[in-house]
Amino acid sequence: MELGMENGASYKEQEEEEEEEEGLGWGKSLPVQSVQELVRRDPSSVPERYIRDHAERPKDRGVVSAITPDIPVIDFSLLSGGHEDERKRLDLACKEWGFFQIINHGVEEDLLCRIRKAMGGFFNLSYEEKKKHAMAPNDVHGYGQAFVVSEEQKLDWNDLLYIIVEPTEQRRMKYWPIIVPDFKDAVDMYSTKIKRIAEELLGNISLLMNMKRDELLAMHGTWKLSMRMNYYPPCSRPDDVLGVSPHSDGSSITILLQEDDIPGLQIKYKGEWIPVKPIPNALVINIGDSLEAWSNGMYESIEHRALTNKDSARMSLATFVNPDENADIGPVDQMIDEIHRPRMYKTIKHIDFLRHFFSKKLEGKTHTHVLKLDNKE
């Protein structure tokens, strides 16, 4: 009998089983070194694996920003006050842009400061301490990098912490750096506010999709709020690397908090990369792939990427509103019109989409092909 065998299973197998249970079941990412550590050891080093092929390198640096159009700004207090004009502006923002900023959203400046401080507190911990929250080999939860699926692919100039925040019973506290003062309270308070914002936005979008206010939210089932905390160290060759590869989000909507004074986020607009210029204390909202499928392509998820810079680290916090794993993702009847807007997407379980999403490197919108009807995948 094999040493360590108990009830027919070796310790190793038992361990793997436990890990299996612990994982989200969405996929996994190959472990790669921390970029923050790399820069700490040698600020001038940029290994070959981070240097992008020419076509992918950030161009257009130094473009006179005044000539690039700004993404729309929605006044959240008007929207939640039921102003019809603001809802129409939301419709346009979702249709034409897929990205917009919201102001007067009710998340106090003090709370934004606290959540930023909590994130900074985590990334400023020693590497040893951060590694206590490292992603398990079978998971995309935790501290590390996501979407690394081969030894050959180019890597993002980014370290991240990915946690599930809601429903609370699905939290895996081993990934939460409770040692950071205020981390848990700040995340709890911030996510409570974000939930309210998400409900209001989805309520309005539901009306715009000719459904009842609460229908779109109900289609999510038990939604999962997850947070991706991004840390982009300064880079000595910012023109040759990417902080995050071009991608669209798998969520229904994403609520992003970026830095007030360090730009980095860009979206693809009419074939060009344009910057999302930070508005102090505003939140950036973008449409994700699930809403694109539900709306039968009326509201498209938009490709975006993040750049780095020479002088300062940048952080961002993306909160993803995810449908339940068992939710059906596919066009609602109200968005199908056999003449003007025939059905363009299949209906698939969200978990099947998620597993597909996490099995590939981030590469624009290629992962969304699996949602499309005319695709053979």
Ligand SMILES: O=C(O)CCC(=O)C(=O)O
């Ligand atoms: O850092 C940013 O501005 C973008 C991050 C992002 O797109 C993501 O985490 O999905």
Ligand SMILES: [Fe+2]
């Ligand atoms: Fe994103």
